[in-house]
Amino acid sequence: MGYDSSATRARLLEAAYEEFVAHGLAGARVERIAKNAPANKQAIYAYFGSKADLFDAVLGARLQVLADVVPFTADDLPAYAGALFDAFIADPDLIRLTQWKTLEKPEASPAELEAHLTKAQAVADAHGTDLETGMDALMIALAAAQSWLFTPPAIRNPTGDDEKSRLKRHRAAVIASVEALAGRLMPAE
Structure with missing residues (x-):
């Protein structure tokens, strides 16, 4: 059986995801990523250049x-915020990875900046407002979708509701908060 470079790259990305979620960029170890892939360390550098580039x-x-x-x-x-909330509940490791990114690499990459600017401009265009207001509304939606995920369990569920009821209540709160806050920024239609 021949060597499959795309399979090796995919295994490295998956092993690196688990490593970065658990340890962040600074705490991640290339040796563990290679071992868990399984691949050799040199493959990481050949495919990605550096540990920081692999993180990106x-x-x-x-x-x-x-x-x-x-x-x-x-x-x-x-x-959109409600759908993001659902996706973050389904994959909480993604939030953890983005928290590590915020802590260890707070600067926006060119691709990240472009993605946010494109979405903010789309919001501005859809609501007849300017880019800054579109960005404010977009950031409100993103923050609301993540808000309950950062809250300690005793605070997010003080009444001890079952998990399904709690998630339903929190999702409704996310949607209502974005309607209220982002809606205040947008011109009345």
């Missing part, structure tokens, strides 16, 4: 999966 590749790949799962709806930010 993992983050980019995971955000692309998120974009495929949750289509962006510039004209309905509350629904």
Whole structure:
């Protein structure tokens, strides 16, 4: 059986995702990634260049999966925030990975900046406002979708509701908050 470089690359990305979620960029070890792939360390450098570049590749790949799962709806930010909430509940490791990114690499990459600017402009165009207002509304939707995920369990569920009821209540709160906050920024239609 011949060598399959695309399979090796995919295994490295998956092993790196698990490593970066667990340890962040600084705490991740190339040796563990290679062992868990299984591949050799040199393959990481050959395919990705550096550990930091591998982190960027993992983050980019995971955000692309998120974009495929949750289509962006510039004209309905509350629904978009609700769908993001669902996706984050389904894959909480993605939030952990983005938290590591924020802590260890707070600067926006050119691709990240372009993605946010494109979405913010779409929001602005859909609601007849300017780019800054579109960006504000977009950031409100993103923050609301993630808000309950950062809250300690005793705070997010003080009444001890069953998990299904709690998630339903929190999802409704996410949608209502985006309707209220982002809606205040947009001109009345």
